[in-house]
Amino acid sequence: MKNKILSAHLALFGANLIYGANYLIAKGVMPDKIGPSAFVLIRIIGASLLFWIIRFFIREKVEKKDLLRLLLCGLLGVATNQMFFFNGLNLTSPIDASIIITAIPVMVLIFSMLILKEKITTNKIAGLVIGGIGAVLLVSVGKDSGGTSSFLGNVFVLINTTSYALYLVLVKPLMAKYHALTVISWVFLFGLVFVIPIGAGDLLQTDFSAFDTSTYMAVIYVVVGTTFLAYLFNIYALNYVSPSVSSSYVYLQPAVSFIMVSVYAYLLNNDQYAQDITLVKVLSCILVIGGVYLISRPAKLSLAR
Numbered sequence: 001m002k003n004k005i006l007s008a009h010l011a012l013f014g015a016n017l018i019y020g021a022n023y024l025i026a027k028g029v030m031p032d033k034i035g036p037s038a039f040v041l042i043r044i045i046g047a048s049l050l051f052w053i054i055r056f057f058i059r060e061k062v063e064k065k066d067l068l069r070l071l072l073c074g075l076l077g078v079a080t081n082q083m084f085f086f087n088g089l090n091l092t093s094p095i096d097a098s099i100i101i102t103a104i105p106v107m108v109l110i111f112s113m114l115i116l117k118e119k120i121t122t123n124k125i126a127g128l129v130i131g132g133i134g135a136v137l138l139v140s141v142g143k144d145s146g147g148t149s150s151f152l153g154n155v156f157v158l159i160n161t162t163s164y165a166l167y168l169v170l171v172k173p174l175m176a177k178y179h180a181l182t183v184i185s186w187v188f189l190f191g192l193v194f195v196i197p198i199g200a201g202d203l204l205q206t207d208f209s210a211f212d213t214s215t216y217m218a219v220i221y222v223v224v225g226t227t228f229l230a231y232l233f234n235i236y237a238l239n240y241v242s243p244s245v246s247s248s249y250v251y252l253q254p255a256v257s258f259i260m261v262s263v264y265a266y267l268l269n270n271d272q273y274a275q276d277i278t279l280v281k282v283l284s285c286i287l288v289i290g291g292v293y294l295i296s297r298p299a300k301l302s303l304a305r
Helices: 002-027 036-055 064-091 094-101 104-115 122-141 151-177 180-204 213-237 243-267 279-296
Strands: none
Touching: 002 064, 002 094, 002 213, 002 243, 036 064, 036 180, 036 213, 064 094, 064 151, 064 180, 094 151, 094 243, 094 279, 104 122, 104 151, 122 279, 151 180, 180 213
């Protein structure tokens, strides 16, 4: 059992390393080689095919009454989530995006309190306030910051974070009822239905003849790595560790993003990315992570209100 728990932690570590690298890799081909909406459509088509190929071996039926919730989860967890994330990342700094994403547990808590009536604790209230200050500070930095930061881009990523957090709360009953691969297959299929009308025009205008090897490698990384493998790693890990442990690994993402941007900025002399690393962003990162840490602490350490 200890070996399985260790392998679960390694899977979570690997998944979040993939996510952390995704910010810079995906941004590196947008919008010069491919538009963000076209990129999302390719990502969802590729991942949907892979998920449904695996689901073929599960053969689990879904009740008709659950299709509406799956449709809503597809809208929130795939279409809205990915469209706002990639369009936001296209406009803003990889560092900004990776820090804002760490606010997902804060958003999950808010929706859990409103929808699932989860108990409020002193730690959770403090975490909400501290994490909220960090997120607002970071988003507002985009108004005047240099580098690749953008206020609109940060707002888009914040919408992405909110949408994904609501999806996590709504999908929870489905995950308890069906195999995880059954749920994610349907979620991606419904998400694809919403994304096709938005991304089709952008995809048709994409000049694939301008793609070089690095562009194709980036696309493969996003489809196979960020979307397919990372999700499978998370599914495997959840068999042996709690969701709170799993979500705590999101802290790795801004760290990986900081390291990669620093390499681009200082080792590869990319002046544009050098301006993305500021004291305010470091402070924002500390506040958001500190808030999430307080929220994720066990309830027995807090005083229920």
